[in-house]
Amino acid sequence: MKYKQIIISTIYETITQIGMSSLSKDEVGKKLEVPPKQVMGDYAFPCFVLAKELKKAPAQIAQELSFLINNEYIERVEVVGPYLNFFLEKQKAGNEVVMKVLNEKDNSGKLSIGNHKKVTIDLSSPNIAKPFSMGHLRSTVIGNSLANIMEKCGYTSIRINHLGDWGTQFGKLITAYKTWGDEDRVKQEPIKELLSLYIRFHEEVEHTPEFEDNGRSWFKRLEDGDKEALSLWKWFREESLNEFERIYNLMDIEFDSFNGEAFYNDKMDAVVKELETKSLLSESEGAMVFSLDEYDLPPCLIKKSDGATLYATRDLAAALYRKKEYNFSKALYVVGGEQSLHFKQVFHVLNKLGYEWSKDMHHIPFGMMLKDGKKMSTRKGKVVLLEEVLQEAIKLAAQNIELRNPNFDEKEAVAKMVGVGAVIFHDLKNYRLNDVEFSLKEMLTFEGETGPYVQYTHARACSILRKAKRKETSTDSIDAYKDEKAWTVISLLMKFEEVIKQAYDQFDPSQIAKYTIDLAQAFNKYYGSVRILEEDENQNARIQIVEAVTIVLKEGLRLLGIKAPEQM
Structure with a gap:
């Protein structure tokens, strides 16, 4: 900049x-x-x-x-x-840019906007007792990348996995388990079996409507603390977390909190009481609502006619808890675009309650993951399991590595980096508000604008550095930077900090993904046109350009949540 x-x-x-x-x-x-x-x-x-x-x-x-x-x-x-x-002035600016990257290394592109303030990031948030599908990938990888970007800009990121672990669906699942469930089968393949039961419930309810009443009844028992209902719920939750943890480990994603919806059960009455005390609630058909007429928005439902609280009540309680617990300066909610109205309502309610910090809360919407042009649905069984996609990608990466480098000792570790990276990059290279069509074939293409292409470019540059025999040659009076393709690379290196700032301002990891593609393409053109290791007065400068590219590509991939192997 x-x-x-x-x-x-x-x-x-x-x-x-x-x-x-x-x-x-x-x-x-x-x-x-x-x-x-x-x-x-x-x-x-x-x-x-x-x-x-x-x-x-x-x-x-x-x-x-x-x-x-x-x-x-x-x-x-x-x-x-x-x-x-x-x-x-290519010689002066070029030398400064390259030396700055080399001197800063992993700190390249670092900004101090956040000044160590805290930002909470609500991401991933799968529903327990359901499989981790491709539909959950977007919130997970966009949120994790944004957390990395915020940290790069000087913030302390707090990753929160607000699990979907409460609601009437658990009454439905308990009903299905009590009707058709087999304990041994659930223990052998918990999520697969629980999903099958959940789907069967929705198939049966079309022919036997009273099943819906049974589901509501079991959830009421769960809310009332019924021992059997609570025991089943805890079992479903524990099995789900074990499943999720395995997938998160595969993607190298960690969380600071797994407090889900159930965590706020005892914190919502205080919210309702505060709203009542400040005379901000009105009655509508027996329900308690918060009017948002002044914002041209529908009323925010706080309490149903039967006394049950809703998502808005829970998210209000969560916001108040997180502000007290973390004292965040920003709060990001990486949740699908279909929830835009919900978050507008919640933020306006907090503002009317007098909480100025609500202006620092941001909904980060994103498009849907589609299959054959349609939204994936767990209820209808139209779901692609993320773990299966990741494992397939790792398998394909291993095959490619075997073909390219059969004697490579670290095939397994690198195949994981490349396979998982391919899936993550395929999502993040798209602007987050765009829908993404699920295509295993496109996702696992290892050429073109893909994660493996960027990773391979990084590995190729690292290979050049391993072969290089450096000389203590001054770069003050040389013209290596004047080469047109070298200058294209340097121009991109110079813009890394600016790209990070744009990604931060727009909450948009695709800025960084596209940048890494551009840099990889520019470097490959440079590599193809210049004899980098030729022993002349410009050799050191060329090697320094290569090293600067490895540093920035590795850091760019890290910001996306992707590893950069040094060999492939």
């Missing part, structure tokens, strides 16, 4: 020098562009914005300004119609 700021400051100082007073430095920055092609320069400034005040044609203004631009980091300025195209 340093060089962009240098260009902005130079333009601002120059237009001030010619009497231009209405354009601020921030406005200059907003107008600055990156040309579509490298040969057109590193940055471009359109002079249209200056025409009205200076009462001159933009092309004339560009021509006049070009003679006044002067900075040691600017090699030259070219006038293209109304545009000023800036070319950075």
Whole structure:
């Protein structure tokens, strides 16, 4: 970002020098562009914005300004119609960029925005007694990547897995288990068998409606603390957590809290009481609601006519608990876009209660994982199990490694890195609000814009470094950075910090995923056109470029939650 700021400051100082007073430095920055092609320069400034005040044609203004631009980091300025195209001084800037990456290593791109403040991130949140499906992948990997990005920007991330471990579905499951369940079969394959029972309940209820009443009855017993109901519920929860833990370990994702919906059962009455005390509730058809008419939103349901609390009540209690427990400066909820209204309501209720910190709470919506163009449904049995996909990806990665490098000693460990990385990268390279069509074939393609392609590029660069015989040669008077393909690589290295800032501002890991693809592609073109290990006065500089690429690719992948093997 340093060089962009240098260009902005130079333009601002120059237009001030010619009497231009209405354009601020921030406005200059907003107008600055990156040309579509490298040969057109590193940055471009359109002079249209200056025409009205200076009462001159933009092309004339560009021509006049070009003679006044002067900075040691600017090699030259070219006038293209109304545009000023800036070319950075490659030797000076290139050497600084590469040496900065090498000196900072894992801290490359680090920002201090957060100043060690805490951010809670609600992510993953699968329902217990149901399998961990591909439908849960998005919240899990987007949330984990955002946690990494927030940490990179100076925050302390608190990963919260708000488990779906309460609700009428458990009454339905208990009913199904009591009707058709077999304890031994559940013990052998708990999640598979519980899913089968859950699906069967919904099939049977279409023919036997009273099953629905039985489900509600068992959930009422669970709420009332019935011993048998609680025992079954705890068993289902324990088996589910064991299953989930195995999958999280596979993806190397850890959590600071597994407090789910049930954890807040004894914390909701206080929320209802506070709302009543502040006269913020009204009655509607027997239910207690919080009016949001002033925001043009439907009322937020707080308590049903039968006295039962709802998701909103639970999330209000959770927000208050987390603020007290963690004193967060930001709270992120990585939950599907279909819950947007729910979170708008919850945040507005907290604000009306007088909690100013509610303005620092953000719903991070994302699109759906589709199968054949339709949402996956556990209830209808249309589900693809995430663990099966991960294992299939690892198996395919192992086969590819065997073909490429049969004598490689670490096939198993690297196959896990590559297979899991392929699945995660396939999700995160998509802008989070877009739906993602599940395609095992596309996900496991090891060429093109994929995780394995970026990982392989990193491994290739590491291989070059292992072969390199470095010399103590100064890089001050060499021209390795002037090579067009080398400069493309350096230009991308220079933008790493800016990309991280954009990903942070927009809560968008795809910015980093796309960046790693661009860097990998640029490096491979450089590698294919230059004899990196040729022993001449530029060898050291070329090796340093390679090393800088390995550092940034590894860190970019880490921010996505993906490992970077050094050999493949």
